[in-house]
Amino acid sequence: MKMTEEFILRSNYMDRSTIFIIDDNVLIDYQTSSPLLPFGETTNKLNLKIESFYVDHSILFVRCHISLQMKKILNTGFQILNAKSFLNSINNEETQGILLRAIHWAVWDSRLQYCSKCGSKIPHILHTFEKKCPHCNHSFFPKLSPAVMVLIQRENEILLGRSAHFKPGVYSVLAGFIDIGETAELAVHREVKEEAGIEITELEYFGSQSWPFPDSFMLAFKAKYLRGKIKIDKEELEDARWFNAKNLPDIPPSPSISHQLIRSFILNRAL
Numbered sequence: 001m002k003m004t005e006e007f008i009l010r011s012n013y014m015d016r017s018t019i020f021i022i023d024d025n026v027l028i029d030y031q032t033s034s035p036l037l038p039f040g041e042t043t044n045k046l047n048l049k050i051e052s053f054y055v056d057h058s059i060l061f062v063r064c065h066i067s068l069q070m071k072k073i074l075n076t077g078f079q080i081l082n083a084k085s086f087l088n089s090i091n092n093e094e095t096q097g098i099l100l101r102a103i104h105w106a107v108w109d110s111r112l113q114y115c116s117k118c119g120s121k122i123p124h125i126l127h128t129f130e131k132k133c134p135h136c137n138h139s140f141f142p143k144l145s146p147a148v149m150v151l152i153q154r155e156n157e158i159l160l161g162r163s164a165h166f167k168p169g170v171y172s173v174l175a176g177f178i179d180i181g182e183t184a185e186l187a188v189h190r191e192v193k194e195e196a197g198i199e200i201t202e203l204e205y206f207g208s209q210s211w212p213f214p215d216s217f218m219l220a221f222k223a224k225y226l227r228g229k230i231k232i233d234k235e236e237l238e239d240a241r242w243f244n245a246k247n248l249p250d251i252p253p254s255p256s257i258s259h260q261l262i263r264s265f266i267l268n269r270a271l
């Protein structure tokens with residue numbers, strides 16, 4: 001980072017609550033497990049090398065490197081944890097939201113260093129999610145890939161499947177990316193037919209979520225089973241079955257919208 005940028009940062013944001021992203025990891029306070037740390041004190045204690053930063057309302061996002069050994073970091077009162085695992089372990093929705101945003105920014109910022117049109121180095125930005133090439137003026141925005149997921153219900157059962165890359169025993173709702181020129185609704189019908197061989201009806205919007213692993217923007221739906229027998233696409237899934245609320249397998253952790261979708265089924269059954 002340029003000296004002038006570092007100067008701006010140190011002059012204006014010394015006390016600012018900051019999320020520090022180090023590669024795929026997040027820095028947290030060892031005692032409180034909080035990822036929100038004071039900028040000046042933390043950078044000084046750990047001698048962090050700042051790569052770039054972004055001012056997100058009242059929070060600062062910082063991408064940085066650290067040369068201290070793990071033991072020294074712990075002795076200084078901090079810990080470095082894998083960002084995705086840490087995200088899955090926290091229950092505070094507000095902190096989850098801030099962290100999701102910080103990770104998404106950091107992934108985008110670290111990947112977009114050079115203009116894909118003319119090859120010039122792109123400077124980082126402070127207050128907007130837009131990077132502009134200083135040479136050809138081309139604009140870049142964070143990439144979001146729209147995807148859909150659907151909870152399919154058949155009487156008192158739901159259809160869940162698992163991909164080979166899931167953790168052992170974990171099942172989730174069916175999901176897939178939206179094709180070019182396709183609506184979200186058509187994508188849901190197509191994915192379900194392709195992945196599980198069944199047809200659905202009564203499609204109903206549930207909610208949405210930006211998810212930085214990698215860049216998806218997930219639109220979640222609920223639907224009712226219409227017809228067909230499960231016939232899985234082995235390229236996409238290794239298993240798919242009907243489960244009732246009493247015999248549910250392990251499901252994705254709480255920050256993900258797939259978890260909320262499956263929880264909504266369990267809560268409805270309990271009413």
Ligand SMILES: [Zn+2]
Nearest residue numbers: 115118133136
């Ligand atoms: Zn350019």
